[in-house]
Amino acid sequence: MSQLSRISELSVVIQTSTSKIDEYLSAEGLPPLSFDVHSASKPPDAILPFQTAILEAIDELHALVQGPVPFIINLTSRNHNSLISLHAIYRFSIASSIPIDGEATFAQIAERCNLAEDDARRLLRHAMTFRIFREPREGVVAQTAAAAMGRPDVRGYVAGGDEGHPVYVEIGKDEQRAQRFADAMTFFHQRPGLNMKYLLEEYEWVSGRDRTLFVDVGGSHGPVSIALAEKFPSFHCIVQDLPEVIEKANAPPPAIASRVGYMAHDFFEPQPVCNADYYYFRWILHNWSDKYALRILRSLVPAMKHGARVIVNEFCVPPPGVLSLYRERDVRGYDMAMKELQNAKERDAGEWARLFETADRRFFMKEIREPAGSDLAIIVAEWVAKDEVEEKQTA
Ligand SMILES: C[S@@+](CC[C@H](N)C(=O)[O-])C[C@H]1O[C@@H](n2cnc3c(N)ncnc32)[C@H](O)[C@@H]1O
Incomplete structure (x- = not known):
């Protein structure tokens, strides 16, 4: 055969x-x-x-x-140009110019979006090759499921910045853009590999005590804190982010409102919430090169109590050849995007361990957990009080 x-x-x-x-x-x-x-x-x-x-x-x-x-x-x-039409769809609110169940001509769209008709036609026909909108009859445009994602309730985002400014400072200068970025984070987390269940179910959160204090550093509008507070009645969560992001956060659901608070805090400044059980970072450290990531971790030091955990929820780049090229490209694509955006990086297991060790020898890497199906690893470091460091290091 x-x-x-x-x-x-x-x-x-x-x-x-x-x-x-x-x-x-x-x-x-x-x-x-x-x-x-x-x-x-x-x-x-x-x-x-x-x-x-x-x-x-x-x-x-x-x-x-x-x-x-x-x-x-x-x-x-x-x-290289696959995102151009997507950007224009957002910028000119094109998805909102076409009824969800109806149609619009290129001329109508151009008028509603203040575009030249020829530009509208070219941009939309490019997008259609990605199944974003369709042309049921010549000159007539209708929505597809992918196009409807561009409506105001679920929007994409385009980040960028002037040379020399961290991209978040640039984004924060514009209220609308800061809101769009926070919405984009929420939208992005619909990706199956980013499902919160991996974090909620595959890590043994200590939750039996009366009060577990959880600080969500750079937590945006707090989706993780809200989910944890809903699952664990002992959890009291504080979501920290830049003032312009915190201002736009909606109030948490009434049932957990007394246990989820929001606080403007710059994570390069000393951590004001002392003695928490957990300091949590999701998709924060990958935005920063080692120089700045070390500053972020060190800013926690004055607040740490013995046994407190730092939980980092990020990619842990696998060694080459472990994943199919298709999946490895995805992670390495994020690494490239981080380099491009902020001169930052996605880190592998050794790099995560070195980062904590260099930040302060009292951060002990406890484990890197990689739940099957999850894009993000759960990277755990424990703070060990000074007099116990020697003991732990020789053990
Ligand atoms: C990639 S987003 C991750 C948000 C959130 N942790 C999540 O997973 O949905 C990075 C967050 O860091 C925040 N951020 C950037 N610079 C900051 C700073 N200096 N202090 C506090 N937060 C900051 C941004 O506003 C943004 O919400």
Whole structure:
């Protein structure tokens, strides 16, 4: 029997996994996957393993069937401008100019969005190649599920800054932009690998005592604190962020309002909340090079009590070859974005350990937990009071 070629092997993976998805959807009475404007914004969690297998196989097949030279040409000519139309859709509020269940002509959209008709047509037809909007009849535009994400309730964002300013300072100068960034963080966390369940369920939070004090440093509008306070009645959470971000935060749900507070605090200044049980950082340290990440960690020192934990919820970059190239590219893509945005980085296990050790020898790396299915690792360091450091180091 002849052996299958690699491209045929990949097509079998795709065939098998798509059948599994169809079987699941049909058994659950769910509609087929689609970009129809009323379709689910993301597939059910149960099909995620099949989804990953398909995407990994497609990625490799896509490269193999092109061949190396066309692959590289397409990579350079197609990818770098793929966000231009998305940016314009946000900037000119194009998604809001088309009724969710209706249609609009290019001329109507241009008028509503204050654009030249030719620009509207070109931008939208570019976006349509990514299934963002569709053209059911020539000259007429309708929404798709991806396009509807650009409506004001769920918006994307574009960050950027003048040379020499941290991007957050730049964003914070403009109230609307700060709000957009916070909304984008909330939107982004709809990605399955960022589901909060990994943090809530796969770490043994100490919650049995009367009061567990949790400080959410750079916590934006506090989604993590809200989820923890809802799950653990002993949790008292303080969300800290820049003043312009805190000002825009909505009040927490009434049931937990007395246990979730907001505080303007610059994390480069000494931590004002002393003796907390947890100081939590989600997607903070990857925004900063080691020089600044060390300053952020050191600013905690005056507040720390023996046994307090610093929990960092971030990517932990795997060594090369552990993940498929498709998934590794994702993490390394974030690393590139951090470099581009803030001269910052995603860190691997050794780099996380070194960062804590360099910040202060009383931070002891306890563990790096990587829940299956989660994009983010749970990186835990414990503060050990001075007189116990020697003992711990020799143990
Ligand atoms: C990538 S976001 C992460 C937000 C949140 N931890 C989450 O996971 O949704 C980084 C956050 O750091 C905040 N930030 C930036 N510079 C800060 C500073 N100097 N002090 C406090 N917060 C800051 C930003 O306003 C933003 O909310």
